[in-house]
Structure formats: structure tokens, C-alpha cells
Amino acid sequence: MIRKKRLYKRPMQLYDSVRIKEENELVKKYGLKNKKEIWKALAKINYYRKRAMNLANLSSEEQQVFFNKLNNIGFKVNSISDALGLKLEDLLERRLPTIVAKQKLASTVKHARQLIAHKKIMVNHNVINSPSYIVQVGEENKISIKEKTKKEVKE
DSSP states (O other): OOOOSOSSOOOSSTTOHHHHHHHHHHHHHHTOSSHHHHHHHHHHHHHHHHHHHHHTTSOHHHHHHHHHHHHHHTOOOOSHHHHHTOOHHHHHHTBHHHHHHHTTSSSSHHHHHHHHHTTOEEETTEEOOOTTOBOOGGGGGGEEEOOOOOOOOOO
């Protein structure tokens, strides 16, 4: 199996003030660590768009499998045009810190990110410590904060 070196592409024009301002707003809104996380999410969205373009000429069964996959992730996709219309914000809304903050398990998105990094958040009874985790629709109601357990003291 060939491993891809990078999961993202850097912007062609490095010092584009409009792009930098938009990225700074996304970093603040979604509690991202750096711009690389934006570029990775953008690469994933571009992958879904290219996949939708390739599926446009194929059978409806294969298209339906792709649409079901995107619907399980949490995108509302019923046609090729919906898949081509996916935005970066759609994917960033599905990240674990955003959903934890929306469920009021954390006060802010940054606080949610910190809880995840310190292994305090469980999804479906599994500890998740990756803030980039994309939450499936079925897992949304199974997110919880890990309970503290007291260790027994031997006397």
C-alpha cells in the first residue's frame, strides 16, 4: 500500500489577505489549532466533490452508496449537485469539538478541544483523543464525558 505523504495542499498564493482573514475567522469559530487543519478539511471536501463528479456518469446504485456514506457523516446529500455544493463549513460542523460544544458538554469550542485532547470525551463508550474526529449521525447522541473513577486504597 502506498502511503500519501501529505493529506492537504498549501494555498498557491501565500499572502492573500482575503483568504487569511477568512481562515482566521474559521480558526476562531471552530477552535482549530492551525491553518493546516483547514487545508486538510478542504482537501477532504475536494475529494468528495471529485468523487461525485466521477460518479455522475455511473449507475444510480453506485451513486446511492456514495450518498448514503455522505448522509451517515451528516451531510444532507440526495443528488450529485448537493455533493458538488458541499462547503468547508459543512465538514467543520461535523468535527467532535464543534458537536461537543453544541451539546453544551463544554463551554466553548476551545474548551471542548482541550477536553478531547485530555481524553475526557467518550463516543460510544470509546475514548476519543483526536479533535479532528468526524462524528457520524448515529454517534451524536452517544457522546459523553468520561466519569472519574476512584482507585481503591489498600490498607
